[in-house]
Amino acid sequence: MESQLGERIRMLREAQHLYLRQVAPQLDMDTAQLSKIEKGLRPLKKEQIPLLAEILKADKVELETLWLTDQLMQLVKDEPTADEALKSVSKKIKKKN
Template structure:
């Protein structure tokens, strides 16, 4: 989710992967893996990306967090029940 969004924003702005990686002070290969969902973005990367792309920080952080949750539970048998319980405890 978040990787797709970052790729979309980067392509809309005609920014090359290596250019964005330089702005984030990271290796191009690492950023490529993050866009593909093979590696996780750090929270501070998302805050920086929100500034670079002039996007609402809350929107990108929400996508980032949802992505982390889904990747954590995707292979678990009780994922739906666990999410329901987690949501219930938040209320």
């Protein structure tokens, strides 16, 4: 599964010349787990985003948005009416705000 969050994590980590082995322990995981997150093979826990944002000096809101995007994509990727459903949800969110 492609992960927008995973790709962004890898980009931020590499831009700072950090190795998986440097970042993973700070998130209380091993390098294999973080590697799988970056590759989209394993989801990141939402609770880990603030710490990850701090470690990578990243925008927490951006990472949360990408996390939610990945969650939604996983949920609706095979649904033929996904686009219409997401448009409907978007309208409801806009009305609520």
